Structures are given as C-alpha cells and as structure tokens.
Amino acid sequence: GVYGSTELTIPSMYTPHGCFVHLAQEVKKHVNIPVITVGRIKNPDHADEIIKEGKADIVSMGRSFLADPYYPEKARKGEFSQIRPCVGCCLGCIHAVLAKEPGSCVVNPDVGREYKLKDETRPEQALKILIAGAGPAGMAAARQFALQGHRTIICEQKQGSGGLLSLASKAPGRGELNDIIDFFKNEIQRLDIEIWYDTKLTLDLINEVNPDKVILATGSMPDMPVIKGLFQTKMDLVTSVDVISGKEQVKDKVIVLGGGMTGLITADFLAEQGKQVVVLNRKKSFAEEMSSNDRYYLRERLKKGNVTLYKNVSVQQFTDDGVVFKSNGDKISLKGFGSVVISEKHISIREAKKLESKTHVPFHLIGDAKSPRHLMYCISEADEIARSA
Structure with a gap:
C-alpha cells in the first residue's frame, strides 16, 4: 500500500490502536x-484479545518496548x-533519528544512554527533596528521586496534576497524552x-x-507579543491556555497567532467546535517541534x-475586527473577526526562584521553568x- 490508502508505517497518536490488525x-x-x-x-489486554480472536498468531510491539523494556514481565505479573x-x-x-540525532524516548530517557547509567543502589544518606510543581517534569523528578531512595514531597498550587500537558491532552486526537500523567500518578501513589x-x-x-x-518545576505561561494595534483591538484577546482550559470562550471567527504545535492544536480544537479559524505563523514552517x-x-x-x-507572516497591524499582514510577499487584510488567540512563545514561571536567596537550600530548575521546550527535555x-543527587 501507499500512504494515501493506509496509515504511515510508524503512525502517531492520532491513529487507532491496532490500525494494521485487519490486514494481518x-x-x-x-x-x-x-x-x-x-x-x-500497547495494551496487554488488547494484544491478548487479538490472538484469542485468531486475527494474528503473534503481536509485535516496537515503541511500547522502548518506552518500557520491562513491559513483558510487568504484563506477565499483571x-x-x-x-x-x-x-x-x-x-x-x-x-x-531522522534528524541524525541519538534516538531516545519521551517517556523513557534511559533509551540510547543505557551505557551511562550507574547501578541503582541505595544512597548512603537519604535526602529530603521538595519539588514545586506537579506537571510532567515535577512528577518525573519525584518518581526518580523516590526510586533512588530519597524522601520526596511535591507541592502544587493548583488542585490537580499534569500542568500544561493535561491541557494539551484535551485537543482532538491527543487524549493519549493523559497516559503519561496517569502513569506518574500511579507511580507517586505506589512509591x-x-x-x-x-x-x-x-x-x-x-x-x-x-x-x-x-x-x-513550575512550568511556563503564554507570552504576550508587542504588535501594533493588538492591545487596542475590539476583538477578544485570549491565550491558547484560556481557550483549551475552557476559561474563555471565543467568537465564531477566530485569529490564532502562532503556527507552532500549540497554535495548530488550538486551531484544531476550535475548528472541531465549528469555528472559522485563521492561523498566522510568523515562522517559515508549521509546528517544527x-x-x-x-x-x-x-x-x-x-x-x-x-x-x-498562513506562514512567513509579517503582521503590520491589528484592527478593530481583523488584521493586516504580509505573507510570502502578498499583502492581506482580514476583517469581521471576533477573537484573537495568542499561541506563540511561552515564558518560564520562576518567581519562586527569588526565595533561594532567603534560605540555605539550593534550588534547581527543570522543564519549562528552566526553558520552555517539548516534553522530551522536561x-x-x-x-x-x-540521578545526580
């Protein structure tokens, strides 16, 4: 087959589980x-079901075993x-790998550097670790500190775990991101x-x-750009976080400023609600990350x-109900819009770092609090x- 008639050979989270089983x-x-x-x-019950129903004799898992090389043993034990x-x-x-970088795994950073890892032995002296933030970086750190034998406490100023990852999971087709959050929640309870x-x-x-x-591990928040007319427009001005969290509603015609991953999944989120959406990407490519x-x-x-x-956008001015910009040399004027969603850069939330000067305890920044990037770095x-404690 070709990609026009079936899924990619290595399909992403948008595809259903077992997408090639009917072919086998x-x-x-x-x-x-x-x-x-x-x-x-990826689910052991699903694999068992495929074999029991005679759809195949053997189930092969590639990425699931990268994410957890102990998968078979854990599945055997239930x-x-x-x-x-x-x-x-x-x-x-x-x-x-396609970028000619070392292969790894977002949820399992051991992949590709196993030779660097030391034997996991209990430390001579257990430390007490206080982690601020229950997003993926904070929960991952807490889990690994606990596995190393240290006592760990997480403080989270909101009522719930997951941080921005829990919001990203609300976008169409991306609900599987919640599996990471659920895994860390289970580990926090187990440990x-x-x-x-x-x-x-x-x-x-x-x-x-x-x-x-x-x-x-306090995360990040959307940064508001300075563009002529943006803060004077009569359109509603909101962020992608406001929209996906349900905190703010938008009008039927929406401008999304930002063509990265967050901008595109926000556009998809709004389009599924029947909104008419225009995405303005000031970069030359969409969702490079x-x-x-x-x-x-x-x-x-x-x-x-x-x-x-639109890409390669140079915004000249936001108006009361639209925007004037250039894209690939063409001047374009949009009118009749009711909302602008800001979905470009994020800035780190580090206000708590000021406390370090008032205490003897050393502080360390990780994840988006260090620098907003994608999940693998967090x-x-x-x-x-x-591991370095």
Whole structure:
C-alpha cells in the first residue's frame, strides 16, 4: 500500500490502536505459517484479545518496548499500571533519528544512554527533596528521586496534576497524552510520594519541610507579543491556555497567532467546535517541534476543518475586527473577526526562584521553568537531576 490508502508505517497518536490488525487478519486467511501483526498495540489486554480472536498468531510491539523494556514481565505479573506507556508522539524514536540525532524516548530517557547509567543502589544518606510543581517534569523528578531512595514531597498550587500537558491532552486526537500523567500518578501513589495540592512554594513551607534540595518545576505561561494595534483591538484577546482550559470562550471567527504545535492544536480544537479559524505563523514552517509523523496527521485534520493557514507572516497591524499582514510577499487584510488567540512563545514561571536567596537550600530548575521546550527535555531533565543527587 501507499500512504494515501493506509496509515504511515510508524503512525502517531492520532491513529487507532491496532490500525494494521485487519490486514494481518486477512493475510492469515490465505497462509499456513504464523502471522505477526503490528500497529499501535500497547495494551496487554488488547494484544491478548487479538490472538484469542485468531486475527494474528503473534503481536509485535516496537515503541511500547522502548518506552518500557520491562513491559513483558510487568504484563506477565499483571502490573499493568506500572507499564510506562508509549503515546505515539514519535519524537525520540523517529524524529530524532531522522534528524541524525541519538534516538531516545519521551517517556523513557534511559533509551540510547543505557551505557551511562550507574547501578541503582541505595544512597548512603537519604535526602529530603521538595519539588514545586506537579506537571510532567515535577512528577518525573519525584518518581526518580523516590526510586533512588530519597524522601520526596511535591507541592502544587493548583488542585490537580499534569500542568500544561493535561491541557494539551484535551485537543482532538491527543487524549493519549493523559497516559503519561496517569502513569506518574500511579507511580507517586505506589512509591508513597507525598503531594500537597493548593499549596504554593513559600519561605514558610521551605522552613517547615527543611529539605536538602528544592526543585522548581513550575512550568511556563503564554507570552504576550508587542504588535501594533493588538492591545487596542475590539476583538477578544485570549491565550491558547484560556481557550483549551475552557476559561474563555471565543467568537465564531477566530485569529490564532502562532503556527507552532500549540497554535495548530488550538486551531484544531476550535475548528472541531465549528469555528472559522485563521492561523498566522510568523515562522517559515508549521509546528517544527513536532515529529513529521505526528505533524502529518494534524495537518490532514486541519484540511478537513474550516482552517486557513498562513506562514512567513509579517503582521503590520491589528484592527478593530481583523488584521493586516504580509505573507510570502502578498499583502492581506482580514476583517469581521471576533477573537484573537495568542499561541506563540511561552515564558518560564520562576518567581519562586527569588526565595533561594532567603534560605540555605539550593534550588534547581527543570522543564519549562528552566526553558520552555517539548516534553522530551522536561522528563529527561527530571531524571537527570534525580540521578545526580
């Protein structure tokens, strides 16, 4: 087959689990040798079901075993919640390799550097670690610190875990990102890690806990650009975080400023609600931080929605109900819009770093609090800081 008639050979999270099983099932009707099937099969129950129903004789899992090389043993023991899940993001296993970089895995940063890892032995002295932020970086760090034998406490100023990743999972086709959050939640419970919600990192809290280290995993927030007319427009001005969280509603005609991954998944989110969406990308390419396999499916979705994409955009001015800009040399004027969604750069949230000068405890920044980037860096930095304790 070709990509016009079936899924990519390495499909992303947008594709259904077992997307190639029907092909193996048909082949099995015509041959007398064992048939192996593949294609986003990640749940042990699903794999068992395929074999029991005679659709294939063997199930092959590639990325699931990269995400967790102990998958078979955990599945055999029925420890399904401890299996570290592949989410089909294609960043470490495919995107990095195509870019001629070392292959790895977003959820398992050990991949590709196993030779560097020391034998995991209990430390001579257990440390007390206080982590600010229960997003993916904070939870990953807490898990790894606990595995190293240290006592770990997470404080989270909101009522809930996941950070911006939990918002990203609300976009169409990206619900599987929640599997990472669920895995870390299960691990935090299994390892008896304390997590205090509705608790902001303060000097009083640091003095009360008296930790040996403070890890800031406080995340990031959208940055508001300075563009002529943007703050004078009569259109509603909101961020992608406001929109996807449900905090703000937008009008029927929407301008999304930003053509990165967040901008495109926000456009998809709004298009699915029936909104007419225009995306203004001031860069030359869309969603460069996504893997090409993942981006392919998102771009195909946007073609079906009421979404118009512009790149190489130079915004001249926002007006009361629209925007004037140039794209690839052409001057374009849009009118009749009711909302502008800001979805470009993010800035780190580091206000708590000021507390370091008032205490003897050393602070460390990880994840978006260090620098807003994609998920692979957040989780790998979390593992690294814990292993180096």
